[in-house]
Amino acid sequence: MxxxxxxxxxxxxxxxxxxxxxxxxxxxxxxxxxxxxxxxxxxxxxxxxxxxxxxxxxxxxxxxxxxxxxxxxxxxxxEATQIPPTGRDLLIALDLSGSMQISDMTLNDRTADRLSAAKEVLSQFIRERRGDRIGIIVFGSKAYLQAPLSYDLETINQLIQESQIGFAGEQTAIGDAIGLGIKRLQDKPADQKVLILMTDGANTAGRVSPLQAANYAAKQGVTVHTIGIGAEHMIRPGFFGPKVVNPSSDLDEPLLTNIAHLTGGQFFRARSTQELRQVYALLDQLEPIPSSDILQRxxxxxxxxxxxxxxxxxxxxxxxxxxxxxxxxxxx
Structure with missing residues (x-):
């Protein structure tokens, strides 16, 4: 026309x-x-x-x-095309410490490690977040920004799939991951700034205390949702036969609960791949995607x-x- x-x-x-x-x-x-x-x-x-x-x-x-x-x-x-409106600035902090290689999850009826299950669920979650700017933080002994906030969800998803255990070290720096997330989200124009932190352990490294980081996040208007991933029962072979162990004994649930409470977020426990999918379905409800598209010619x-x-x-x-x-x- x-x-x-x-x-x-x-x-x-x-x-x-x-x-x-x-x-x-x-x-x-x-x-x-x-x-x-x-x-x-x-x-x-x-x-x-x-x-x-x-x-x-x-x-x-x-x-x-x-x-x-x-x-x-x-x-x-x-011709008019649909452009999703601006939504949230959403950072995903993914634990790449050594314990994420524990195979206590399932994918397609086969045993899988925690990181593989997290990648599978995150892939679907990211694809459906049209209108949000998403970034990726990976953390182990240290925290690193793997992908800055971007509307390019395909590239973000690809970078998630390329993440490997040990990229950031073998320990877990939860406080540093939250601190880096605050730094990347501050001074952003979005009305809602969200950090989703997924880990399977406790804070064992880093220079920043997780609770101090959580308090500062609350002051900056950053909501932190925490996810504890890992099964509670796992059968392992032993000298006297198979025995049941708790592979998530190192998970610090009280800490993750406090972090979520201080920042206005929620703590979720994912003991299986199915529960992890349910967690991200709930996050879609807590942090809704913009519903109406903008027509642009x-x-x-x-x-x-x-x-x-x-x-x-x-x-x-x-x-x-x-x-x-x-x-x-x-x-x-």
Missing amino acids: LDLQWPWALLLLPLPFFFLWRARGKNASATHIYWRHSHFLAKAPQHHGRNRSGLPLILLMCAWLTMVLALSRPAWLG PKTTLFHWLGALSLLFVAVALLATRRLDFSLGGRT
């Missing part, structure tokens, strides 16, 4: 005809104001016929038409094309006039 930003410019279209009407009946020198070679246009019909002599005038009319159209600032509007400006075409018409008109000048001069 064609759209004109300055449609009033089209009122200039009849201006040349007004000049020609005013010039009609006056001497030839008066018409030179508007076209210096008009005397050739007057003489040409006597020598070459009306068609050839009228070509420069036709070209000038086309140049005027395209110039006026360019002044009206035309643009071509494409791609706009292609035509001003420069019409301006160039107008100049081309003028150049061709000048060339045609020079050829007519030469032709009439050779016959007089």
